[in-house]
Amino acid sequence: MELIVSNLSKRFGEKLILDRLSLSIESGEFISLVGSSGSGKSTILRLIAGLEHPSSGSISVDGTPVSGPGPDRGMVFQKYSLYPWLNAAANVAFGMRLQRMKPTEIRERTAYFLEVVGLSEAANKLPRELSGGMQQRVAIARALATNPSILLLDEPFGALDLQIRESMQDFLHKLWQRTGLTVLLITHDVEEALVLAQRVHVLAPNPGRIVRSLEVDLNKSDLDQLRLSSNFLALRRSLSRTMRELEPSLC
Amino acid sequence: MTVTAAPASQERCSGLFPLFTLGAMPSRAVRGRLQVASLLVPLLIWTAVASFGLVDEKFLPSPQTVFRSLASMAESGILFQDIVASTGRVFGGFLLATLLAVPIGICMGVYPAICALCEPLIAMLRYMPAAAFIPLLIIYLGIGEEPKIALIFLGTIYFNILMVMDAVKFVPKELIETTLTLGGRSRQVLVQVVARYSLPSIIDTLRINIATSWNLVVVAELVAAEVGLGKRIQLAQRFFRTDQIFAELIVLGLIGFAIDMGFRLLLRLSCKWAV
Numbered sequence: 422m423e424l425i426v427s428n429l430s431k432r433f434g435e436k437l438i439l440d441r442l443s444l445s446i447e448s449g450e451f452i453s454l455v456g457s458s459g460s461g462k463s464t465i466l467r468l469i470a471g472l473e474h475p476s477s478g479s480i481s482v483d484g485t486p487v488s489g490p491g492p493d494r495g496m497v498f499q500k501y502s503l504y505p506w507l508n509a510a511a512n513v514a515f516g517m518r519l520q521r522m523k524p525t526e527i528r529e530r531t532a533y534f535l536e537v538v539g540l541s542e543a544a545n546k547l548p549r550e551l552s553g554g555m556q557q558r559v560a561i562a563r564a565l566a567t568n569p570s571i572l573l574l575d576e577p578f579g580a581l582d583l584q585i586r587e588s589m590q591d592f593l594h595k596l597w598q599r600t601g602l603t604v605l606l607i608t609h610d611v612e613e614a615l616v617l618a619q620r621v622h623v624l625a626p627n628p629g630r631i632v633r634s635l636e637v638d639l640n641k642s643d644l645d646q647l648r649l650s651s652n653f654l655a656l657r658r659s660l661s662r663t664m665r666e667l668e669p670s671l672c
Numbered sequence: 673m674t675v676t677a678a679p680a681s682q683e684r685c686s687g688l689f690p691l692f693t694l695g696a697m698p699s700r701a702v703r704g705r706l707q708v709a710s711l712l713v714p715l716l717i718w719t720a721v722a723s724f725g726l727v728d729e730k731f732l733p734s735p736q737t738v739f740r741s742l743a744s745m746a747e748s749g750i751l752f753q754d755i756v757a758s759t760g761r762v763f764g765g766f767l768l769a770t771l772l773a774v775p776i777g778i779c780m781g782v783y784p785a786i787c788a789l790c791e792p793l794i795a796m797l798r799y800m801p802a803a804a805f806i807p808l809l810i811i812y813l814g815i816g817e818e819p820k821i822a823l824i825f826l827g828t829i830y831f832n833i834l835m836v837m838d839a840v841k842f843v844p845k846e847l848i849e850t851t852l853t854l855g856g857r858s859r860q861v862l863v864q865v866v867a868r869y870s871l872p873s874i875i876d877t878l879r880i881n882i883a884t885s886w887n888l889v890v891v892a893e894l895v896a897a898e899v900g901l902g903k904r905i906q907l908a909q910r911f912f913r914t915d916q917i918f919a920e921l922i923v924l925g926l927i928g929f930a931i932d933m934g935f936r937l938l939l940r941l942s943c944k945w946a947v
Contacts, residue, residue, distance in 0.1 A: 470849075490852035500846060504865070504868075506943065519851070519857075520854075567854055
């Protein structure tokens with residue numbers, strides 16, 4: 422799998438949202454885009470998902486240009502991510518049903534992915550009976566169940582409490598290590614990007630463009646240790662400074 | 673009633689005053705008693721007015737007289753016949769209006785182009801009083817069941833369409849887009865997500881709008897009918913049988929109430945996730 426975005430621009434009416442943005446992701450990589458609001462970071466993800474069309478430039482997955490949404494690019498939104506009338510298992514199965522997989526296969530894969538996200542016990546619960554973190558794990562399981570080549574995450578933990586957010590980051594990190602997924606994570610949280618991604622791109626707003634790219638070469642065997650290590654904190658400070666410099670008139 | 677109910681809510685508040693605090697929720701028992709009072713108090717006032725002879729019995733028959741005439745109409749089978757005729761018309765017209773309105777409303781809610789195409793016309797048609805169509809309907813369809821069903825259809829379809837459309841606009845965009853990224857095609861999105869998500873609101877819309885068809889069925893029967901609750905009211909007027917008119921009105925109210933409860937039950941059974 423290789424995702425290539427080249428010279429991607431997007432305008433809404435007169436307003437330029439993204440300005441000639443290029444990036445590429447190899448199979449199994451975990452990439453993060455950080456930016457403040459107005460940096461067009463969600464727009465990039467929506468373009469890759471095929472939910473919007475580029476004004477110019479191109480996006481391709483394994484050499485095939487993206488022309489619309491499809492299950493090869495799984496997406497998880499920040500809110501309203503689950504079908505409220507379906508229990509956790511049926512939510513996970515929904516995409517597979519849409520694609521008319523065999524019922525036995527659907528059942529096996531549903532059980533497997535619920536187990537992967539640690540929610541086998543909650544299979545029969547409705548979304549409203551699940552915590553915010555559990556809901557997002559179900560959404561991730563549902564996106565994975567249709568076997569996508571890349572997982573697109575749009576601030577997936579943005580609506581969660583801080584403590585839960587950290588444990589969800591640990592969860593996502595383990596999931597990535599275990600499954601060898603390719604992940605593109607959008608966030609405004611510098612720490613989240615550094616903890617999870619191998620490479621972080623910083624987006625500047627108005628119009629959205631990449632102003633800094635950073636390889637995160639840190640030991641990630643223990644994320645709690647990592648969050649406190651001096652190397653990590655130095656990187657975090659440096660990234661935060663970059664972000665602040667981009668918004669001189671913020672306060 | 674409310675005075676006796678006060679002790680039940682004493683843990684939270686004392687006296688009547690806190691019942692009118694914004695956002696306050698009286699206990700289930702208090703609400704139950706208030707609901708009973710809502711029906712019982714008017715009935716008691718009616719009984720008192722009638723038994724003290726404050727109003728001529730010809731104009732306001734006593735509850736006992738009304739229930740006696742209700743019983744005799746039920747015994748003779750007239751009542752049953754009328755109920756079957758009127759509810760049949762209501763359900764016929766309303767079912768047709770629903771079958772058309774739900775898909776049209778969903779499409780208008782989802783596709784702005786279809787909305788732009790249909791909304792001005794529907795907004796105007798909605799303001800044409802359905803009863804004003806009766807002469808035309810009689811010319812086109814005669815005086816059988818067809819014009820009555822058509823009247824109910826015309827009187828409810830536009831409201832149904834617009835309210836379904838509004839309900840559909842509340843489907844979160846993220847849910848539709850998630851479905852597209854899971855490989856859903858347009859039709860799957862419309863049926864399995866949009867319609868399913870709006871189902872509770874659609875049921876509620878139908879519950880509210882079916883009341884209009886009860887208004888219209890009586891209007892239609894006043895114009896031309898052999899049987900029906902509205903027709904019986906008109907006949908009773910001719911013989912100055914106010915007791916029968918009251919009896920029929922109560923039956924109309926009770927059936928309406930039963931239909932309302934039916935829709936609420938349907939909502940509770942089919943959309944457990946939303947109630």
